[in-house]
Amino acid sequence: MAALYGLPGDMHHTYIDLHQAYGDTVRIGPNCVSLAGLSARAAIYGISRPIFPKSDFYLPSQASIAGKTYTNLFNTTGEDFHTAIKRPVSRAYAMTTLLEYESFVDAVTKTLLRQLVIRYTNTRSYESKCHLDRWLKYYAYDVVGQITFGQSLGFLELGPDAEPVISQLRPPRLGIAVSQMPNLYQMVLKPLRKWTRQTPPTSPVVEFTVARMKDRAATGTKDSHDQRDMLSRFLKAQKDQPDLIDDVRVTSYATSNVNASADTTAITLCAAFYYLLKNPATMKELEEEIIGAAEAGKISSPCVSWTEAQKLPYLDAVIKEALRMHPAVGMMLERVTPPEGVTIYGRFYPGGTLLGISPWVIARDRVIYGDDADQWRPERWLTGDADRQSKMAGASLTFGGGTRTCIGKNISLLELYKVIPAIIQMFDVSLVKPKDEWRTVNEFLVSQEGLEVDIKRRS
Numbered sequence: 001m002a003a004l005y006g007l008p009g010d011m012h013h014t015y016i017d018l019h020q021a022y023g024d025t026v027r028i029g030p031n032c033v034s035l036a037g038l039s040a041r042a043a044i045y046g047i048s049r050p051i052f053p054k055s056d057f058y059l060p061s062q063a064s065i066a067g068k069t070y071t072n073l074f075n076t077t078g079e080d081f082h083t084a085i086k087r088p089v090s091r092a093y094a095m096t097t098l099l100e101y102e103s104f105v106d107a108v109t110k111t112l113l114r115q116l117v118i119r120y121t122n123t124r125s126y127e128s129k130c131h132l133d134r135w136l137k138y139y140a141y142d143v144v145g146q147i148t149f150g151q152s153l154g155f156l157e158l159g160p161d162a163e164p165v166i167s168q169l170r171p172p173r174l175g176i177a178v179s180q181m182p183n184l185y186q187m188v189l190k191p192l193r194k195w196t197r198q199t200p201p202t203s204p205v206v207e208f209t210v211a212r213m214k215d216r217a218a219t220g221t222k223d224s225h226d227q228r229d230m231l232s233r234f235l236k237a238q239k240d241q242p243d244l245i246d247d248v249r250v251t252s253y254a255t256s257n258v259n260a261s262a263d264t265t266a267i268t269l270c271a272a273f274y275y276l277l278k279n280p281a282t283m284k285e286l287e288e289e290i291i292g293a294a295e296a297g298k299i300s301s302p303c304v305s306w307t308e309a310q311k312l313p314y315l316d317a318v319i320k321e322a323l324r325m326h327p328a329v330g331m332m333l334e335r336v337t338p339p340e341g342v343t344i345y346g347r348f349y350p351g352g353t354l355l356g357i358s359p360w361v362i363a364r365d366r367v368i369y370g371d372d373a374d375q376w377r378p379e380r381w382l383t384g385d386a387d388r389q390s391k392m393a394g395a396s397l398t399f400g401g402g403t404r405t406c407i408g409k410n411i412s413l414l415e416l417y418k419v420i421p422a423i424i425q426m427f428d429v430s431l432v433k434p435k436d437e438w439r440t441v442n443e444f445l446v447s448q449e450g451l452e453v454d455i456k457r458r459s
């Protein structure tokens with residue numbers, strides 16, 4: 001049933017509705033239970049042993065490299081294997097390392113600003129209405145390309161002409177429904193592939209990555225580590241541990257970056273602008289903070305540094321609230337109970353039961369976020385004592401939890417904290433048609449209309 005709900009793209013609302021109707025524990029499949037609340041979160045995604053491994057839900061997301069199906073950091077269900085392949089690259093994702101990439105992010109940010117100026121704010125501009133959601137998506141793809149390969153994917157330069165390429169990069173909606181029925185995948189699709197000797201299709205991202213690796217090999221930079229992008233770090237890890245990290249593994253590190261990062265970061269950026277535009281008082285507050293800081297010489301222009309952005313408390317509150325209001329992942333993060341089973345909320349689940357929580361369910365939990373948990377209110381992150389603040393932050397599943405927490409969280413934070421003030425410093429953005437009837441940001445994200453805005457250059 002959950003799979004059928006998944007097809008229209010509104011599964012996150014279905015989970016919330018089910019938990020509102022039936023409480024903390026909702027059985028959604030023969031062996032599958034959706035849970036809510038902090039105790040369940042601690043039991044399933046806590047970092048102490050036993051770790052609940054990922055379920056077969058993740059198998060259909062496997063791709064093919066050089067004709068071989070492979071598992072990556074995101075979709076492997078083996079915890080030991082996960083630890084082994086994560087260890088050699090985890091430092092590449094630490095914030096201290098990422099700050100070396102600030103100039104990469106700034107370069108892409110400047111391209112975004114330039115495109116917006118040329119296309120929408122000049123007297124000779126050739127496009128009237130700006131679909132901000134699309135530009136934020138091109139931006140997120142180009143940043144991850146720049147950080148991973150030292151080369152942007154060129155989507156900002158292409159503008160709307162990038163759409164056909166991007167549509168090939170996204171997982172098909174049917175694939176999402178299949179992830180809810182892994183037995184179908186195991187029983188039908190996998191044997192069928194074996195029988196027809198087919199592997200999952202190679203994606204354009206894999207092809208792009210393989211081409212970049214060939215460039216590196218040809219130009220001799222494979223071993224020298226002189227280009228400090230992520231690919232060079234992955235190649236360095238390969239040099240240190242050739243038995244563990246072959247060329248396919250290097251490709252998988254790089255492709256996971258692109259596949260897992262662009263849509264998620266773009267959705268979060270889009271949600272932030274959507275809620276700010278729908279709630280002008282919060283936009284005004286943020287504008288005053290950013291423009292005031294610029295006038296006082298406290299932040300750089302047009303690109304704000306990460307360190308400067310950390311001193312903008314309202315920006316911080318807006319980003320936390322956007323991540324809470326619209327987690328990019330709406331499906332339940334499915335895990336398998338360990339062999340000895342587990343008891344949660346007085347109910348025993350034997351080993352092999354599928355349990356999980358949707359990041360949306362925890363984000364709307366009134367016990368954690370208060371009675372106005374359904375509402376956009378960045379101020380919730382500026383009031384209350386430190387304990388409450390850390391309880392709210394620690395409850396979030398927007399970036400997942402436990403050993404499988406998003407490895408790219410810092411990359412997306414770097415983008416969010418830098419590009420929002422850059423856009424607001426330069427432009428006055430307003431919604432073309434305020435649509436009060438939109439229930440959530442999701443409804444315009446899936447609509448053809450998109451986040452249509454007017455942008456004017458600030459004087």
Ligand code: HEM
Nearest residue numbers: 073074257260261264265328333399400404406408411412
């Ligand atoms: C706002 C942006 C992002 C959000 C909301 C997000 C969300 C998530 C979530 C919820 C998970 C856990 C999935 C699960 O338990 O099933 C995850 C894992 C992962 N994410 Fe992200 N992500 C974001 C950005 C990124 C970026 C920028 C990258 C890489 C450049 C990335 C790479 C990954 C990888 C490789 C994993 C698997 C980690 C592991 O299991 O060790 N993500 N992400």
